[in-house]
Amino acid sequence: MKKNGLLFFMTLMLAVLVAACGTNNASNTSAPESTNGAAPAPAQAEEIVVKHKLGEAKVKKNPEKVVVFDFGSLSTLDKLGVDVLAVPKDSVPSYMPKYKEDKYKNAGGIKEPDFEKISAMAPDLIIISGRQADAYEELNKIAPTIYLDVEYEKYMESFETNAKIIGQIFGKEAEVEKELEQINKDIKALEEKVKAKGKNALIILANEGKVSAYGSGSRFGIIHDVMGFTPVDTNIKASTHGNSVSFEYIVEKDADYLFVVDRGLVAGGKAEQIPAKQVIENDLVKNTKAFKEGNIVYLDPNYWYLSGGGLVSVAEMVKAVDAAVK
Numbered sequence: 305m306k307k308n309g310l311l312f313f314m315t316l317m318l319a320v321l322v323a324a325c326g327t328n329n330a331s332n333t334s335a336p337e338s339t340n341g342a343a344p345a346p347a348q349a350e351e352i353v354v355k356h357k358l359g360e361a362k363v364k365k366n367p368e369k370v371v372v373f374d375f376g377s378l379s380t381l382d383k384l385g386v387d388v389l390a391v392p393k394d395s396v397p398s399y400m401p402k403y404k405e406d407k408y409k410n411a412g413g414i415k416e417p418d419f420e421k422i423s424a425m426a427p428d429l430i431i432i433s434g435r436q437a438d439a440y441e442e443l444n445k446i447a448p449t450i451y452l453d454v455e456y457e458k459y460m461e462s463f464e465t466n467a468k469i470i471g472q473i474f475g476k477e478a479e480v481e482k483e484l485e486q487i488n489k490d491i492k493a494l495e496e497k498v499k500a501k502g503k504n505a506l507i508i509l510a511n512e513g514k515v516s517a518y519g520s521g522s523r524f525g526i527i528h529d530v531m532g533f534t535p536v537d538t539n540i541k542a543s544t545h546g547n548s549v550s551f552e553y554i555v556e557k558d559a560d561y562l563f564v565v566d567r568g569l570v571a572g573g574k575a576e577q578i579p580a581k582q583v584i585e586n587d588l589v590k591n592t593k594a595f596k597e598g599n600i601v602y603l604d605p606n607y608w609y610l611s612g613g614g615l616v617s618v619a620e621m622v623k624a625v626d627a628a629v630k
Contacts, residue, residue, distance in 0.1 A: 354450045354469055358440045361448035363473055367428030371411050374433035377452050378403070379614030380467050383483065384476045389425060392417070395570070397606040399616070422446055429473070433613075434544075454613035456542065457521040460491075460530055463613045483615045487622065491530060494626045498532035501629065505533035506559035506594075509546050509609075510580035511567040516546030517553070524608060527563055531625050536560075551588045561628070562594035563601050570605045601628040 349364040369389045372378045375397055381388060382400060390409035402408075409425060412418030417439050422430070423446050430443050433453040443449045452469065455462040464484055471480030507518045507527055519540030520528045528535050536559040540547050554562070566580035580602060585595065594600050603624055607617040 352472060354448075354473070356451040357453065358437065358451040359444070361444070361450050363429055363448050363450065366474055369425060369427045369429075371422055371425065371427045371430045371447070373411065373414065373417065373436045374431050374452055374613075375400075375611035376433065376454065376463075376613035376617055377431045377466065377470060379611050379616035380470050380480075381474075383615040384470070384474065384479055386470075386474050386476070389427060390422070395610065397570070397610045397617075399606055399620075417443060419443070419446065452613075456523050456525055457529075459526045459613075460488075463618060466613060467615055480615070483619075487615070487619050490619070490622045490626070494622055494629070495530070495532040497626070497629055503533060503560040503629075504536040505561040505563060506536045506554065506557055507563045507565070508549070508554070508584075509565045509567055510583050511571070513578050513583055515549055515551070515554070515583070517549045518542075518546045522546065523612070524563070524565060524603075526621070527625060531622070533561065551586060555588050555592055558592050559594055560597070561599045561601060562589075562592065563603055563625075563628075565603050565605050565608050567605055567609055570610050599628070599630075601625075 351362045351364050354361050354363050370381075370386075371390045372381065372388050373392055375391075375395070378388065378391060378400065379397075388403075388408070390411040391403050392412055392414040393404055393408070393410045395414040396403045409421070410418070411422055415435050417436060419439075419442055422443070427447040430447050430449040432440060432443065432449060432451055436443070437451065437453075440449060440451060450469070452466040453462075454466070467480050467484060468477070471477045505527060507522075507524045509516045509518065509524075517537070517540050518524045519535050519537060519542065521542035522540070523544065525542065527533050536557045562584070564580050564584055568578070568580065584600065589595055589600075601624075604620070607620045607624070611617045612621070
């Protein structure tokens with residue numbers, strides 16, 4: 305009996321020790337998992353839904369591989385310090401020359417995206433505007449594609465909306481608000497300055513020796529609708545390509561200010577473009593108030609034609625008009 309009791313006691317103690325060792329080993333293996341062990345499974349990337357004129361897209365925040373066709377958006381991204389993967393290199397505005405470097409891939413032509421190359425890039429996001437609208441469906445099959453064009457009849461509202469969308473996607477909301485605040489401040493000061501002078505204006509696009517007029521609500525209508533210049537002609541229809549006019553028309557309207565955008569400087573066409581100044585300042589136009597008072601203003605098409613609606617471009621557009629108002 306004593307032997308059996310002793311044996312039972314020893315067996316019981318051994319079981320207790322084994323159980324204790326098992327508990328210690330379990331805690332020793334679990335501790336490193338929470339500190340130095342394998343990292344926990346990554347959380348799913350946060351997404352936002354972007355609604356735009358052509359549809360909507362689920363976009364993950366802070367996408368790494370971004371293809372940008374809209375140069376207004378590119379100017380905003382550049383201002384915010386957000387790098388991109390690819391752009392249409394054939395048309396990059398002169399004030400953003402770095403995007404022609406080998407570091408950046410070529411996404412094709414500004415109106416003809418290279419779908420095969422873009423697909424091979426496996427982008428996280430594609431940003432387009434009006435020039436690529438016809439390619440939207442095809443691009444959207446490759447990656448989430450958002451359309452961030454400016455609506456001319458409500459220029460500032462759509463410009464600000466687009467900038468805020470970009471800020472939200474890349475976590476740059478505060479930076480965007482700061483830039484917009486400064487731009488709006490500068491615009492208000494310019495508008496007050498222009499209205500105090502009570503001047504009217506005519507806006508024309510010069511291209512290959514021909515001229516087209518633009519009025520309120522047009523792609524350059526910000527000069528009237530936001531900056532305060534009275535349209536010299538309220539009958540100009542708002543259209544993408546403007547209203548074809550003659551030099552006799554320019555003389556007849558005799559605006560206080562004549563704003564000129566030289567498309568030939570940034571768009572392909574004839575091998576030898578005639579400079580807008582040579583076309584505009586002919587013997588007829590030299591009879592106008594704008595010429596006589598030194599108020600024919602040549603606007604940089606890199607900002608006004610190629611990349612309007614961006615944080616950099618709009619700020620420069622305001623500066624250009626402000627500098628012209630004596």
